[in-house]
Amino acid sequence: MMSSNMRGLLRCLCDGGRLMVGVPNYEVYVQHMGQRHPERQPMNVIEFARDRQNARFGQGGRGGFRCC
């Protein structure tokens, strides 16, 4: 069994890698929706990924432009 430290590090690395390309943690999003907006249906994981992709590069997306 993996120690909880090790698992924490892996999770951190994985989250870090995904956030580098503009996709935050999905579970955190679902949790947030459940707590704050229980009346609304949260996006499923695929819709979530597409939404984040559009936010990064789409209209007004200032996240996508890389520095020199």
Next chain:
Amino acid sequence: MLKKYGVWALVALLGALALGVVATSQGERINALWMVTAAVCVYLIAYRFYSRFIANRVMKLDGARPTPAHTHTDGLDYVPTNKYVLFGHHFAAIAGAGPLVGPVLAAQLGYLPGILWILVGAVLAGAVQDFVVLVLSMRREGRSLGELIREELGMIPGLIAQIGTFAIMVIILAVLALIVVKALAHSPWGAATVGATIPIALGMGIYTRYLRPGKIGEVSVIGFVLLMIAVMGGRWVAETPALAAAFTFTEVQLCWLLIGYGAIASVLPVWLLLAPRDYLSTFIKIGAIALLALGVMIVRPTLEMPALTRFIDGGGPVWAGPVFPFLFITIACGAVSGFHALISSGTTPKLLNNEGDARFIGYGAMLMESFVAVMALVAASILDPAVYFTMNSPAAVVGTTAESAAAAVTSMGFATTPDVITQTAADIGETTIISRAGGAPTLAVGMAHIFSNVAGGKAWMGFWYHFAILFEALFILTAIDAGTRAGRFMLQDLIGVAIPKFRQTSALGPNLIATGLCVSAWGYFLYQGATDPLGGVNTLWPLFALSNQMLAGIALTFATVVIFKMKRERFAYVTLVPALWLFVCTITAAMMKLFSPDPGLGFIAQARKYSAAMDAGQLLAPAKNVAEMNKIVMNGWIDAGLCAFFVLVSVSISIFAIRAAVLAHRNKNWSAREYSPVLEAEAG
């Protein structure tokens, strides 16, 4: 006391020793590790003491004050994020080609001026800017720099800053594309490898859209494996005559290919090409930087470049001008970069979990970026200086054959033979290394030296060289694609001020017009650079770096005004001194670029010299016909106009800023737009 500061005193001593070795090594060659050690010690001390001072005294970060990630939390844009995770996000967004190219170009002065400016600039200017702008944006719901300037300085300076940013972006895209052109011209191996990234990315896009949606890690691994196959396949292309001919492009051909690519890529759906290539370029960039750092530690190479060369007074072949002000312009991103202010006021401030984290992320990530610049300087300085100058001098100086290049470089004081030049080209699997300006190829040779010493030996130099070219080209192509999109939205926003209809970003007409305008704008400068008989990079890089440093000056000036508005004037020097320094450097450099009587340096003098010759019916080298003469004249005037425009932007914003600062100083109360914690306490 000793317990608390003892270890820091040791770090300071070690740093001072290392810096001493680096600075006083005249005549004898030193190990690159001294440079790395000096850098790390300087960063540690600066982070521990200076960034803490800024955090506690100037910005008064308050861990108890909720950040936008908490007050606006939505699980999407505003998410309280672990500080190490966010550090990675922020670093990946600020690290690009800039810190790799600038130090390579600056190595023509020797390594000493470059390393000193990278360290001092990062610690006192660059990291301060990134950190302070991050904090100011964090306290204003994560607004962008343009919006912040509009709020704190007024509508007009906001608009000026927006127009200036667009112009800077155009120049950045042109110069980045030019770096790719210079690296891939007459290089079938490079062109085939980089070309292969397009079908690979398309395949990845379809995979993540339809086969395994959202599996970013999985698709990135597949893409990476395919890319490595592409690097090896490139050798086979280069060694198969028929294929080699098909993948050998001139600079002008590559220029048109890139313009067409930029236009098409920026209107395709993002999931198809841009997003998958973004995965590849981001992860490979982080990996390659880590590999380079590791490689330098393992190989511990010796610096072959002298500490100072004779080009310190100007007259260097890579770029024109003396050390002041041009060193401070040439190395932009590794020391201070205005573009980071846009990133610090982008997605990062919305993700901060705690005000205190801003120090680690804003200041810390810039130190890391600066360290990348140090690595690039190391990679350029471990090369034989003769090879360095052969690669980075324009054809007008070194000619186009190994014999002419060897003679020219030997006469600069770096003795070499034609054999060395042809052998170096053969080692890395290229036909020529002469006049491969732009920094990327030089860095790639340096990286190939280091990596092949760790793994593979000389037989693998070609692989490592093209791997390094691929890694740079990949993220430059991503930047061109994403930048053209971002530029299009900016342009639609700007034109929308006059014609509101233009703001509809989903309408096809405005969309295509704005994309076309944006591509033609950077395409024009790219074409100018690719066909410039005088080299291109030595004209465009100063313009880019000048504008980038001016943006940094503007961001720091804005920060100074806000510090005045917060009634913390006694600490205003923290941002005011670097702002003034950047202002002095950029205005001096711009004036020299405009009005220097030396045609090698001044745009106007150059245009006048060639027009005078044309009037007299003469042809001046390197132009070969009247059309080329005309081109040089026109380029000179356009570059001068752009330069003057940047000065105008910078000066006008400074005037607005001084006015705002004086008003804030006279005002006895807090007048910053952010909600004042002090006022809140008094009211409560």
